[in-house]
Amino acid sequence: MINRSLRVRVATFLLIPMAAVAGALGVGGSWFVDTFVTNTFDRTLGGSVLSIAERLTILDGQITVSIPAAAFGMLSNSERDSIFYSVTAENLFITGYEDLPQPKQLPHPNTLVYRDTVYRGQPVRIGMMLKPIYVTQHMALVQVAETTNGRNRLASRMLTALTALGVALASIGSLLVWLAVRIGLNPLDKLRTEIEIRRGAAHKPIAPFPLAGVPSEALPLVSAWNDLLAQLNRSMQVLRQFTADASHQLRTPVAILKTHLDLLDRHQPGGSSWRSSRADIDTAVKRLDRLISQLLALASIEDESSSRTLTAEFNLRDIARDVALDFAVIARRQNIELSFDAPESPIIVAAEPFLLDQALRNLLDNAVRYNRSGGHVHVGVQIEAAATGSKTAKLYVEDDGPGIPEGQRELAFERFHRIERAGDPSGSGLGLAIVRAFIARANGTVSLLSRPGGQGLRVEITLAIASPDRTRSGSDTIAPAVNA
Incomplete structure (x- = not known):
């Protein structure tokens, strides 16, 4: 596809109508x-005809005429046009040039008429x-002919001057249009310069384009680019954070895998040392898999430019119950009692079901993972009324494990923050984040x-x-606990 210059396109769109107007003016000027030359010369030619017609007289019953010198003097010009005349009365030649062509149709009396022909x-x-002669009731036809050299030369000069003026105006207009287009599109050149300045800024956030001085026509475009840059910066920040987190957190499980793979090569397959290394490798792989899943989940939720929240109304009780049932088997394996309760009536919230599902799974995973054998985990959903009369939905997870000290609870939401306690299983520190x-x-x-x-x-x-109309705050009923 050929990339055409925007300046050329704008100038073309302006010059084509100008050329059409210039053409129309040229035709109209011609x-x-x-018309001007013809009318000017015809007035002089008509004056000569009238001068001769006024000298028609009757002498001895015959039509005579005394040709005044002024009749032809007024027709003299620098081009020395030839003058011919004739006076006839009812096809009877009186004076002048006898062979001067007669009209095919006589004009109305006392009316000046003009025609073009070729003579000699x-x-x-x-x-x-x-001209009527009322004394004798005769009609005399007076004709004066003039060659067209003078009028043609004058018309040619005027057309040449008009053409030169048109060309000059068109040239000046084209130049002004081109200059106006260049000046008008200068903001695009400045924008291109701003883009080139940002070309090498891949290692840091790209600054938005300044809106000051941007023409109103280009403002939506620049604003859209700034929005795109903001999304790009967010995506790049998420990518950089993900890369930093991954390089920091994946180092330990990868080192463990390499160490135990080396140990496997040194031990006899099937031996106790070989099985121990094999079990450690399985543990490291599971930790690595969980870590990668959590990193990807955190990166996807933080990348607002690529993640779109699909809000829907759903029953919070159903999601909480389904997730609790999914974790029942895991809790049973670790000898942990898992229970659930919620109101009988539905509790309708508007959010993304997937987000709440994943959040609850992370909470239950932490509650089961860090609890002791024989411990308890409780999942509940309830309605809470505020003093203003409004109601909110509460989804909670309780456990009687070691808990989190009050002074570290806010820190627990930070990336990779872990509370080191003896006997705690390994973790990534990403769950609460x-x-x-x-x-x-999910706007919660x-x-x-x-x-x-x-404790817990x-x-x-x-x-x-x-x-609220669809949610009734009935009395809570405790669902049968899922016991270990």
Whole structure:
């Protein structure tokens, strides 16, 4: 595809109508010049005809005429046009040039009429008048012919001058159009310069283009580019953060894998040392898989430019119950009792179901992973009424594990923050960061609280109720616990 210059396109769109107008003016000017020259010379030619017609007299019953010198003197010009005349009365030649062509049709009496013809090999313009002689009741035809050299030369000069003026105006107009287009498109050159300045800024956020001085016609384009740059900066920030997190967190499990793979080569397959290294490799692979999944989840939720929240109304109780049932088997394997309760009536919220599902799974994974054998995990959904009369939905997960000290609860939401305790399983420190990011995108809040009545932690998610009319706050019924 050929890339055409915007300046050329704009100038072309302006010059084509100008050329059409110039052509129309040229045609109109040519008509005007021809009409002006013809009328000017015809007035002089008509004056000569009238001068001769006024000298017609009757002498001895015959029509006579005394040709005044002024009749032909007024027709003299620098081109020395030839003058011919004739006076006839009812096909009777009286004076002048007898062979001067007669009209095919006589004009009306006392009316000047003009016609073009050829006489003696030259184009001539003839003015004529039929003059009544009332004494004898005769009609005399007076004709005066003039060659057209003078009028043609004058018309040619006027057309040449008009053409020269038109060409000059067209040239000046074209130059002004081109200059106006160049000046008008200068902001695009400045924008190109701004883009070139930002070309080498891949290692840092790209600054938005300044809007000051941008023409109103280009403002939507520059604003759209700034929005695109903002999305690109967010995506690049997420990518840089993901790369930094991955390089930081993947180093340890990869080192473990390399070490144990080396040990496998040194031990006899099937031996106790070989099996121990094999088990450590399995553990490292699982940790690596979980870490990568969490990093990808965190990167996807933080990349607002590529992630679109698909809000829908759904029953919060159903999602909480389904996730709790999915974790029942995992809790049973670790000898942990998992229970669930919620109101009988539906609790309708407007959010992205996937976000809440993933957030709850991360919370349950932490509650089960860091709990002790024989511990308890409780999942619940309830409605809470505020003092203003409004209602919110609460989704909470309680456990009686080691909990999180109150002074570190806010830090627990930061990336890779872990509370080191003896006997705790390994983790990435990303679980609560992912939960907060998911819940924030779902327009909710998440809080870490002390478990009522004893040891452990209560994680509480608060969401707005979408349809209060559809949500009835009935009494809670405890679902049968899923026991280990």
